[in-house]
Amino acid sequence: MPLHKIIHINENTTAYFWHITEDVTSLFRAVSLRDTSLFRLEGMKSEEHQRGFLAVRMLLQHLGYTDYDLTYDEAGKPHLSDGKHISISHSHEFSCICISTELMGIDIEKLKEKTLKIAPRFLEIKHLENLSTPDKIAKATVIWGVKESIFKIKNEVGISFPEHIFEDEFNLIDGKCSAILQFNNQIEKFKIHFYNVEAYIFVCAFPKK
Ligand SMILES: CC(C)(COP(=O)(O)OP(=O)(O)OC[C@H]1O[C@@H](n2cnc3c(N)ncnc32)[C@H](O)[C@@H]1OP(=O)(O)O)[C@@H](O)C(=O)NCCC(=O)NCCS
The missing domain is CATH 3.90.470.20 (4'-phosphopantetheinyl transferase domain)
Structure with a gap:
């Protein structure tokens, strides 16, 4: 194809x-x-x-x-x-x-239940409250993609997804969100675009100017 x-x-x-x-x-x-x-x-x-x-x-x-x-x-x-x-x-x-x-970083991730199972390890669980199971999977996958994408921008040893990258609250329908990286005594902000591509979530992150 x-x-x-x-x-x-x-x-x-x-x-x-x-x-x-x-x-x-x-x-x-x-x-x-x-x-x-x-x-x-x-x-x-x-x-x-x-x-x-x-x-x-x-x-x-x-x-x-x-x-x-x-x-x-x-x-x-x-x-x-x-x-x-x-x-x-x-x-x-x-x-x-x-x-x-x-400068940007991307991630594509298949929608799967396993991402929801491991979600408490990498996201704030309150961000999944009051959602249907498919939406919980989608949101957890977006947040995973956000963290992978920011990691790819920074490319620095020692960045941990749960300890250093924090997603702001967002709605799936918006297709956009933001996150911060708190690492090495610095705070950096990122803006994110996300999309459904077939049974996948695609995320692209940019440093906020
Ligand atoms: C490097 C990393 C981001 C790759 O992500 P992945 O989901 O395994 O794989 P993806 O297919 O999305 O991305 C792979 C591509 O990322 C790119 N990549 C690899 N290392 C990179 C880096 N340090 N910076 C930017 N891009 C990188 C490469 O292009 C690679 O593909 P290629 O080698 O075929 O060209 C990931 O393996 C990683 O190390 N993550 C950080 C560690 C971490 O904190 N993990 C989770 C803790 S809860």
């Missing part, structure tokens, strides 16, 4: 989604990879991970980039050769990349 969806988050920022229906061999034949990527691909234990990784390269190629335009820093954060910001996420049959002239 080719490109599945494009979301224009703001005038500087666009997210692209690949619905992965191809097998590893077809994806592998369709992309060209630098040696370090080949090495990484060979080391991946699951085919799902390999397909997610290759689908990111399909998205890059769709946009006129190749794997040669993508590098990673020591922490694993991706960077594009033309200086634009990129953030990457994959979950089961979806891979997505977001490209922007602004």
Whole structure:
């Protein structure tokens, strides 16, 4: 399946989604990879991970980039050769990349009951009060995505989701929320956009200016 969806988050920022229906061999034949990527691909234990990784390269190629335009820093954060910001996420049959002239972080996460089960470990449980079970799952998944996205922006060792990132109260219907990071004696604010993409939640976070 080719490109599945494009979301224009703001005038500087666009997210692209690949619905992965191809097998590893077809994806592998369709992309060209630098040696370090080949090495990484060979080391991946699951085919799902390999397909997610290759689908990111399909998205890059769709946009006129190749794997040669993508590098990673020591922490694993991706960077594009033309200086634009990129953030990457994959979950089961979806891979997505977001490209922007602004700093941002993204996360895509499948809606599943397990996220609700582990919710007390990473969110304020009062934020799930008075919701139906499907809405509780959706809200917990958004909050998880918020924390992953902020982590990807900051890319700093030692950030803990429950201890340092706090979501403000929000309604699912709004598609927007905010959060703060309290880390290293500093408080930083973030604005968040979130979307339903099939049976997934997609989150994009930006530092507040
Ligand atoms: C790095 C991390 C954010 C990746 O998230 P994930 O849900 O496992 O996977 P995703 O598919 O959403 O994202 C993976 C992509 O994130 C990007 N990434 C990895 N490390 C990154 C970093 N330090 N900064 C920014 N982006 C990073 C990569 O592009 C990677 O994909 P690729 O290697 O195939 O290009 C996550 O594993 C992590 O370390 N989280 C913080 C630790 C933590 O506090 N966890 C929970 C505690 S309750």
